[in-house]
Amino acid sequence: MTTPSVKSKTAQLPEIFSHYRSDIDQALRLSLSSDGSAVYDMLRYNMGWVDTSGRPCEATEGKALRPTLCLFASEAAGGSVDQAVPAAVALEFIHNFSLIHDDIQDGDATRHHRPTVWAVWGVPKALVAGNILRVIADRSLTGLLERGVDPDRALAAGEALTEAYLKMIEGQYLDLDYEGRPDIGMYDYLDMISCKTGALITSSLKLGALIATRDQATIDAFVRCGESLGRVFQIRDDVLGVWGDEETTGKPVGADIRRKKNSFPVVYAMAAAGPGDEATLSRIYAQDRLHDNDVDTVLDIMDGLDTRGRADELTAEYSEMALTAMSQVKLEPDAGRRLRELVHFLRLRDH
Amino acid sequence: MTTPSVKSKTAQLPEIFSHYRSDIDQALRLSLSSDGSAVYDMLRYNMGWVDTSGRPCEATEGKALRPTLCLFASEAAGGSVDQAVPAAVALEFIHNFSLIHDDIQDGDATRHHRPTVWAVWGVPKALVAGNILRVIADRSLTGLLERGVDPDRALAAGEALTEAYLKMIEGQYLDLDYEGRPDIGMYDYLDMISCKTGALITSSLKLGALIATRDQATIDAFVRCGESLGRVFQIRDDVLGVWGDEETTGKPVGADIRRKKNSFPVVYAMAAAGPGDEATLSRIYAQDRLHDNDVDTVLDIMDGLDTRGRADELTAEYSEMALTAMSQVKLEPDAGRRLRELVHFLRLRDH
Numbered sequence: 001m002t003t004p005s006v007k008s009k010t011a012q013l014p015e016i017f018s019h020y021r022s023d024i025d026q027a028l029r030l031s032l033s034s035d036g037s038a039v040y041d042m043l044r045y046n047m048g049w050v051d052t053s054g055r056p057c058e059a060t061e062g063k064a065l066r067p068t069l070c071l072f073a074s075e076a077a078g079g080s081v082d083q084a085v086p087a088a089v090a091l092e093f094i095h096n097f098s099l100i101h102d103d104i105q106d107g108d109a110t111r112h113h114r115p116t117v118w119a120v121w122g123v124p125k126a127l128v129a130g131n132i133l134r135v136i137a138d139r140s141l142t143g144l145l146e147r148g149v150d151p152d153r154a155l156a157a158g159e160a161l162t163e164a165y166l167k168m169i170e171g172q173y174l175d176l177d178y179e180g181r182p183d184i185g186m187y188d189y190l191d192m193i194s195c196k197t198g199a200l201i202t203s204s205l206k207l208g209a210l211i212a213t214r215d216q217a218t219i220d221a222f223v224r225c226g227e228s229l230g231r232v233f234q235i236r237d238d239v240l241g242v243w244g245d246e247e248t249t250g251k252p253v254g255a256d257i258r259r260k261k262n263s264f265p266v267v268y269a270m271a272a273a274g275p276g277d278e279a280t281l282s283r284i285y286a287q288d289r290l291h292d293n294d295v296d297t298v299l300d301i302m303d304g305l306d307t308r309g310r311a312d313e314l315t316a317e318y319s320e321m322a323l324t325a326m327s328q329v330k331l332e333p334d335a336g337r338r339l340r341e342l343v344h345f346l347r348l349r350d351h
Numbered sequence: 352m353t354t355p356s357v358k359s360k361t362a363q364l365p366e367i368f369s370h371y372r373s374d375i376d377q378a379l380r381l382s383l384s385s386d387g388s389a390v391y392d393m394l395r396y397n398m399g400w401v402d403t404s405g406r407p408c409e410a411t412e413g414k415a416l417r418p419t420l421c422l423f424a425s426e427a428a429g430g431s432v433d434q435a436v437p438a439a440v441a442l443e444f445i446h447n448f449s450l451i452h453d454d455i456q457d458g459d460a461t462r463h464h465r466p467t468v469w470a471v472w473g474v475p476k477a478l479v480a481g482n483i484l485r486v487i488a489d490r491s492l493t494g495l496l497e498r499g500v501d502p503d504r505a506l507a508a509g510e511a512l513t514e515a516y517l518k519m520i521e522g523q524y525l526d527l528d529y530e531g532r533p534d535i536g537m538y539d540y541l542d543m544i545s546c547k548t549g550a551l552i553t554s555s556l557k558l559g560a561l562i563a564t565r566d567q568a569t570i571d572a573f574v575r576c577g578e579s580l581g582r583v584f585q586i587r588d589d590v591l592g593v594w595g596d597e598e599t600t601g602k603p604v605g606a607d608i609r610r611k612k613n614s615f616p617v618v619y620a621m622a623a624a625g626p627g628d629e630a631t632l633s634r635i636y637a638q639d640r641l642h643d644n645d646v647d648t649v650l651d652i653m654d655g656l657d658t659r660g661r662a663d664e665l666t667a668e669y670s671e672m673a674l675t676a677m678s679q680v681k682l683e684p685d686a687g688r689r690l691r692e693l694v695h696f697l698r699l700r701d702h
Contacts, residue, residue, distance in 0.1 A: 039524045101482070105475035124456035127478065128524045131452070134485075135517040142510065151502065158509075159493065166486040173390050173479045 014341035017063060020071040020081065020088075024064050027085045028092060031140055042121055042129045043136075046096055048112070052120050062112070065233075066091040069204035072342075073222050076335035079212020086143030087157055087207040093137035094165055095200060098172070100130035105176070106259075149211055157207050164203030171195025178262045182270070182282055189267040190231065197237070198230025205229075217329070224325035225339075228318040232346050235318070238263035239311045240350065242302070248351040254295040260285060264314075265307045266298070272310075277301045315347045365692035368414060371422040371432065371439075375415050378436045379443060382491055393472055393480045394487075397447055399463070403471050413463070416584075417442040420555035423693075424573050427686035430563020437494030438508055438558040444488035445516055446551060449523070451481035456527070457610075500562055508558050515554030522546025529613045533621070533633055540618040541582065548588070549581025556580075572680045576690075579673035583666045583697050589614035590662045591701065593653070599702040605646040611636060615665075616658045617649070623656045666698045 032043050041054040051057040067088030074084035102108070103116040104123055110116060118126035141161065144154040174192045178184045202223055209222040240249050241256035242265045256263050270281055281301060284294045302308070322343050326336075383394050392405040402408040418439030425435035453459070454467040455474055461467060469477035492512065495505040525543045529535045553574055560573040591600050592607035593616045607614050621632055632652060635645045653659075673694050677687075 037521060037524065038528065039521065101478055105478055124527050125524065127452055127456055128520055128527065131485075131520045132517065132524070134482075135513060135520065138489075138513050139517070151506075155502075155506075162486060162489050166483065166490070169479055169482045169486065170388060170390070173388065173476065173483070176475050176479065177389065 013063065014338070014345045016072060016338040016342050017068055019338070020068050021064070023071060023081055023085060024067045024088055024092070025061075027089045028064075028067075031089050031093070031136060039125075039129050039132055042117055042125065043096075043133055045120070046100060046117050046129070046133075048114075052115075064092055066095050066200060066204040069201065069226070069229075070208040072335070072338060073205040073208025074212040075208075076331045076339070077209045077212035077215075077218055077222070077329075078332060079208075083144070083147045083149050084208050084211045086140045086147065087161070087211060088204075089143075090137040090140040090161060091200065091204050091207065093133050093140065094161070094168075097130045097133040097137065098168060098200075100126055100133065102172070104130075105172075144211065153211055153214075156210055160203050160206050160210065164199040164206075167195045167199035168197075171197070171199065175262060180260060180285070181262075182285065184262055184267060184270075186267055186271050189262065189264065192262070193234040194227065194230060197234040198227055201230040201233060202226030221325050221329045225322045228322035228325065229343065229346065231318045232315045232322065232343065235264050235311055235315050236347060236349060238265060239308060242299075243308060245350060254299055257295050257298050258290050260290065264311055265302050268307050268310055269298070269302050269305055272305045272307075273301060277304070319343045319347045364414065365689070365696045367423060367689040367693050368419055370689070371419050372415070374422060374432055374436060375418045375439055375443070376412075378440045379415075379418075382440050382444070382487060390476075390480050390483055393468055393476065394447075394484055396471070397451060397468050397480070397484075399465075403466075415443055417446050417551060417555040420552065420577070420580075421559040423686070423689060424556040424559025425563040426559075427682045427690070428560045428563035428566075428569055428573070428680075429683060430559075434495070434498045434500050435559050435562045437491045437498065438512070438562060439555075440494075441488040441491040441512060442551065442555050442558065444484050444491065445512070445519075448481045448484040448488065449519060449551075451477055451484065453523070455481075456523075495562065504562055504565075507561055511554050511557050511561065515550040515557075518546045518550035519548075522548070522550065526613060531611060531636070532613075533636065535613055535618060535621075537618055537622050540613065540615065543613070544585040545578065545581060548585040549578055552581040552584060553577030569680050572676050575676035576673045579669040579676065580694065580697065582669045583673065583694065586615050586662055586666050586669070587698060587700060589616060590659060593650075594659060596701060605650055608646050608649050609641050611641065615662055616653050619658050619661055620649070620653050620656055623658075623661075624652060628652045628655070670694045670698045 028047065029049070032040055032047065034040050038054075041050060044050045044054070045052060048061045049056065070088040070091055071081050071084050075081050099111065100117050103111060104118045104126055108116055109119040116126075117129060121129070141154065141158050144157060145151065149157075171192055171194070174188075175196055178188065178192065203226070205222040205226040206219060209219045213219065238256065238261075241251065241261065241263055243253060244251060244255075246252050257266065260266075266281075266285075270278065273281060280297065284290060284298060287294070290298075323340065326339060331339075379398065380400065383391055383398065385391050392401060395401045395405070396403060399412045400407065421439040421442055422432050422435050426432050450462065451468050454462060455469045455477055459467055460470040467477075468480060472480070492505065492509050495508060496502060500508075522543055522545070525539075526547055529539065529543065554577070556573040556577040557570060560570045564570065589607065589612075592602065592612065592614055594604060595602060595606075597603050608617065611617075617632075617636075621629065624632060631648065635641060635649060638645070641649075674691065677690060682690075
């Protein structure tokens with residue numbers, strides 16, 4: 001392999017994640033505590049809480065980025081953590097719903113070193129389980145009223161979530177539609193990730209903010225911050241999809257090249273390559289399957305174009321934009337620090 | 352083939368369907384009129400309005416039972432058709448969303464004599480298209496406020512729809528879970544269809560009623576009527592799945608036997624069979640695939656147990672219950688007649 005994998009020294013999760021973790025965990029687990037049907041075991045398995053037989057296991061949970069952003073925004077904008085919890089739960093479940101369906105779409109049999117839901121229970125049941133999780137997410141929002149959020153705010157939160165969700169799946173559709181198309185440029189890519197990934201990240205901050213405040217300028221600032229954060233997150237994700245450390249990400253180096261994903265490195269390389277490299281890339285990507293030496297060739301071309309360097313520059317720019325968006329807003333104490341640490345982490349994370 | 356197919360003389364759609372048809376059609380088409388993305392062509396294709404290239408075609412639309420029930424309930428309970436239209440649209444799209452996903456789950460490549468969405472565009476895009484239709488359904492409900500429905504009624508409609516939708520997919524999960532299980536009895540079956548099919552049909556009447564009136568006794572009556580109608584509809588559907596006329600239903604006689612569906616005829620036959628027939632059925636259903644002579648054997652056993660006669664008795668009983676539920680409620684003129692014609696049709700329909 002020509003390219004060493006990404007091993008960052010900043011892999012430690014910043015404090016913002018642990019600050020909201022117990023609120024999030026408790027609410028998520030309560031929402032899936034029903035014993036009514038075996039489908040809940042599938043959902044708890046997907047969350048990393050139980051094994052395939054439904055027995056509690058060593059948790060392999062995700063970072064819970066979206067609910068963390070939501071609770072952070074609510075607190076930072078002067079509201080309560082407690083009132084935003086139902087929105088945080090909804091966001092995490094919608095994210096997980098999309099992972100279950102994504103794994104079906106992509107035929108991915110493992111995620112975070114565990115078999116995916118469809119790989120354990122088959123496609124039909126996984127499809128239904130994903131749909132059920134999506135409804136549980138919707139239902140969670142009714143908890144806003146119970147926690148004293150004004151009805152018009154609760155309604156606005158519901159609408160924002162629905163819009164974000166629609167944008168997210170339209171982005172997933174674009175991602176599928178772009179597959180194998182050589183005409184996809186950097187703007188198409190950036191638009192696509194704004195939908196596929198950015199919409200839910202943006203709405204995480206937006207929901208937290210609009211539950212906490214009626215000040216539209218503050219809400220708008222969180223939205224702009226989220227739009228930039230979404231790009232930081234996805235571009236870094238794409239870098240990890242090509243150069244991530246197998247032990248940390250669960251994917252071998254070059255994984256997303258082999259899968260011909262429309263990710264940042266290949267879109268950038270196609271755009272930046274001279275005629276010779278462009279012809280090589282086109283020839284390789286025109287094949288049905290990529291072999292090991294094809295992947296190595298693509299990696300060499302990407303290295304020659306300093307693709308990782310360009311990705312790092314871009315994520316640094318978007319990180320700056322995310323922080324600038326918030327600079328006009330008066331935040332609660334600690335919020336500024338938490339946000340800076342978070343942005344730094346998202347830009348340099350290795351998992 | 353030992354058993355003649357069902358050819359009913361009552362196949363004509365009763366007047367209730369034409370009465371609301373243009374309101375429904377117009378609103379459905381408007382909701383999918385966006386040109387934004389190619390995914391809308393997939394959705395319009397699924398509705399039967401365009402061909403696979405997006406060109407308008409001879410419409411092969413469904414009956415639009417659920418929106419018809421919704422508009423009927425609203426008008427019958429003294430409300431307006433216009434105000435209930437957004438709910439009617441939501442119900443039809445949720446129904447169609449579930450058809451798109453069902454066809455993926457069941458691997459069905461044709462429906463109503465046309466290739467299914469996944470058969471044309473592949474499973475990943477079909478999955479996403481279904482999810483998009485589900486959001487479009489949700490968004491339709493925001494139209495209730497625009498049409499002057501009180502916010503608390505609009506909220507109640509949203510909650511009722513979410514509950515119905517959750518029940519529907521839990522029913523789909525049960526249906527999958529029951530597949531190939533010999534221990535599924537008549538009560539399990541009736542519970543399962545109450546969820547899988549009954550929930551959306553019931554909520555169609557419920558939504559219409561609660562948009563039109565605040566009288567809880569009236570809303571409850573529509574709910575009870577819907578619960579019985581749902582059973583009439585599904586038991587008749589199951590009869591058509593075994594004995595339906597191929598030309599009308601698009602499926603050969605015995606289709607659901609060959610597919611080992613947990614439908615009324617086989618659940619009833621298993622329950623009613625003596626030891627000999629039961630052993631034969633168990634042996635046949637324990638096979639991975641059923642052959643033509645297996646299907647014929649099962650049909651013979653079902654005939655011997657007068658399975659169709661029992662199904663007809665049951666649908667007659669539930670039809671009676673549906674009408675009785677409404678007998679205490681003061682309906683608008685024509686509503687009683689429309690409901691009786693509809694119940695009669697659902698009980699005896701051949702498609």
